[in-house]
Amino acid sequence: MTSNGCREDDQRAGAEIVYGAEECYRHSIELLEELGFPKGVLPLQDLEECGRVRETGFVWMKQKAPYEHFFVGTNTRVSYSTEVTAYVEKFKMKKMTGVKSKQVFLWVPITEMSIEDPASNKIYFKTPMGIGKSFPITAFMTDEEKQKYLAEKTNE
Template sequence: MSLITDEIRASASEMYKGNDMCQVKSKFLLTEMGLPNGLLPLQDMEECGYVKETGFVWLIQKNKTEHKFDKIDRLVKYATEVTAYVEPNKIKKLTGVKTKELFMWITLSDIYVDDPPTGKITFKTPTGLSRCFPVAAFEIEEEPKEVDEAAKEGQEHAEVKPAVEVKEV
């Protein structure tokens, strides 16, 4: 059962469709919130949205995916629907994300960053257990110019006109 209702979609400050735009916007939002941009490496995204008033975010992908964070040797599963509430340096009430610890898959519920951007990132479970890693393990090296240009795609570009027209005499 989906947590994303028509009411939530209607209240969204931002909503995007298509993998390319969702990839750019999700990384941009993570960066804006002081979180590492590679934290949610979803594939074939169909929709993403953000309700600014509440901080509610959703990401919908075609299929469940698994991703291995090589720098920390951890495997993570992402459901077709990932939801959370975001605020600066924090993700709360996360759904749709599990990590493998030893032989068990453990649900993650909260993520927060201490002393961004060089500090530690902490992952918590609903039972209160937590584990810390370096923030750098979840960063994707990208050229900022490409991200900025791609983030501007799909947004209306206002044409700036002078308030007073100047004519040569």
């Protein structure tokens, strides 16, 4: 494939790319675990392609169609476009694209999510305007993660 001078090609140069629903799902779960995020924070459907450039932290996930998810724990509807991108580092995803949260009657882009203090057990989501909101990490955990988390809390 030749480069057409497009920024997208530059961003994705040297990427590890996986294809297909099972491989992409496994790849995205491993990425979330490595970054310290709960597995349910990016509930993407029918993934077709996932990529990561370790040098820059750039990642992308392509799904067959846009997807909306309702997070019961935060009472929030979130929309994921066919492609979600971000630059990642431990406890942080920044310069995110393809994710919007419905606030009252407006869809607001989410450009960053982070766990500032892992001990606080909160995830902070930020908009392009710099306005943000924190939610308990448990709101984005899978049932399996929640059970393990609650068992660990009980044993402390």
